[in-house]
Amino acid sequence: MTAQTTRVCFELRIRPELVDDYVACHTPVRADMLAEIFAAGRRNYSLFFGERGQLIGYYETDDDAAAQAFLAASPIAAAWEAEMAPFFRDLDGRPDQAATALTEIFHLADQLANVGSSASPRSGAASAASPVPEAGSAASAPTEGARS
Secondary structure (H helix, E strand, C coil): CCCCCEEEEEEEEECHHHHHHHHHHCCCCCHHHHHHHHHHCCEEEEEEECHHHEEEEEEEECCHHHHHHHHHHCHHHHHHHHHHHHHECCCCCCHHHHCEECCCCCCHHHHHHHHHHCCCCCCCCCCCCCCCCCCCCHHHCCCCCCCC
16 A cells, blocks of 8 residues: 555445345446446445445545546446435435445554654563564464454
8 A cells, every 4th residue: 555545434324224225236246347446546445334334435545535536427327326316315425425424543554664663662562572563574464263
């Protein structure tokens, strides 16, 4: 990830009685829509379900405003979002344009970089006996099933 990459996380609400149908529409997403998302500049895009229809989305982009504008002007995205709109509750507008953005409060790589550059790590932080791994090293790679 470059310094200019923006991480975007958002929340939407799916009508609980339509969750199975929503999942079916995303298993898999149509190839033309996948291509539009990619062309818009979004990458590392994931959707996650929570309880009672909660949907959390995450993606990375170098210019979120440009990605939003590209998709807003795309006939392919407009058709997809029109198909998806009935699945959502409490939403005014297109799902891709009206989702509630979430505020990032923690990012491991950023904090590891700050620990590596700080002169005096906090008590309980990394020591010579338990060094903080460099971001991207094998020691910093997540293990299967790891959760925050």
